[in-house]
Amino acid sequence: MTSLFGRSLAxxxxxxxxxxxxAQESTNRVATMTDWNVFVEEQTAEKPKECWGVSKPKETVNxxxxxxxxxxxxxxxxxxxxxxxxxxxxxxxxxxxxxxxSTVDVSIDGTPYQLFTDGEWAWPGSAADDAKLLEAMxxxxxxxxxxxxxxxxxxxxTFSLRGFTAAMQDAEKRCQ
Numbered sequence: 001m002t003s004l005f006g007r008s009l010a011x012x013x014x015x016x017x018x019x020x021x022x023a024q025e026s027t028n029r030v031a032t033m034t035d036w037n038v039f040v041e042e043q044t045a046e047k048p049k050e051c052w053g054v055s056k057p058k059e060t061v062n063x064x065x066x067x068x069x070x071x072x073x074x075x076x077x078x079x080x081x082x083x084x085x086x087x088x089x090x091x092x093x094x095x096x097x098x099x100x101x102s103t104v105d106v107s108i109d110g111t112p113y114q115l116f117t118d119g120e121w122a123w124p125g126s127a128a129d130d131a132k133l134l135e136a137m138x139x140x141x142x143x144x145x146x147x148x149x150x151x152x153x154x155x156x157x158t159f160s161l162r163g164f165t166a167a168m169q170d171a172e173k174r175c176q
Contacts, residue, residue, distance in 0.1 A: 010145050018148060022065050023163065028041060030174065031167065031170050034162040034163075035161075035163050036162075036167035037054055038052070038053050038170050039054065039171075040171075045049070045126060049083070050081055050175065051081070051171040051172070052080060053167035053168055053170075053171045054080075055079075056159075057076050057159050059158040060158075061157075062153055064154075069153065071149075072097050073155075074120070076089075076095040077093045078143065079093070080171065082171050082175040084175050085176075087131060088134050088171075090115075090123065090124055090133055090134060090137075091121055091123050093120055094122065096120060096149045096155075098122065099148045100150065102117050102147065102148050103116055103117060103122075104146065104147040106133065106146075108133070108136040108137055108139075108142070114129075134168070138164060140161050142158060142160065142161060143159040144157070
């Protein structure tokens with residue numbers, strides 16, 4: 001699972017800089033590929049400790065009892081993290097504590113997948129599930145993540161996958 005430090009740093013940087021490249025540059029953001037940013041947390045200048053691609057949703061819909069509602073959510077981010085010699089690991093920050101025991105339904109261009117929740121984070125259940133979802137995201141155009149908060153709000157976050165493959169190739173190469 002991705003380090004909390006790395007995720008927190010990415011959240012802070014994206015919050016300040018926005019999802020796309022902006023005038024405020026982070027010292028650890030190394031690339032922007034369309035809708036995805038690449039970050040590196042370095043152990044030393046020659047050997048990165050973690051590299052990740054991250055994006056914010058293009059659209060967010062919140063409902064309760066089938067009706068749209070205005071809710072306050074924290075940062076909503078979809079990550080893929082790489083470490084030297086390890087495959088990519090997908091994680092999702094929903095911006096709220098998920099309902100206990102719930103899952104996040106993921107749809108990549110209509111094909112269903114599932115993430116398991118823990119607090120405000122969600123991950124695939126195994127390395128094999130990570131690999132399947134990662135391949136689907138590389139081939140897809142849109143990822144829709146649907147979940148339920150501990151307060152009963154249903155959320156649907158739509159992420160663009162434009163630039164995803166290039167960002168993942170870059171992040172993985174930086175962390176070989």
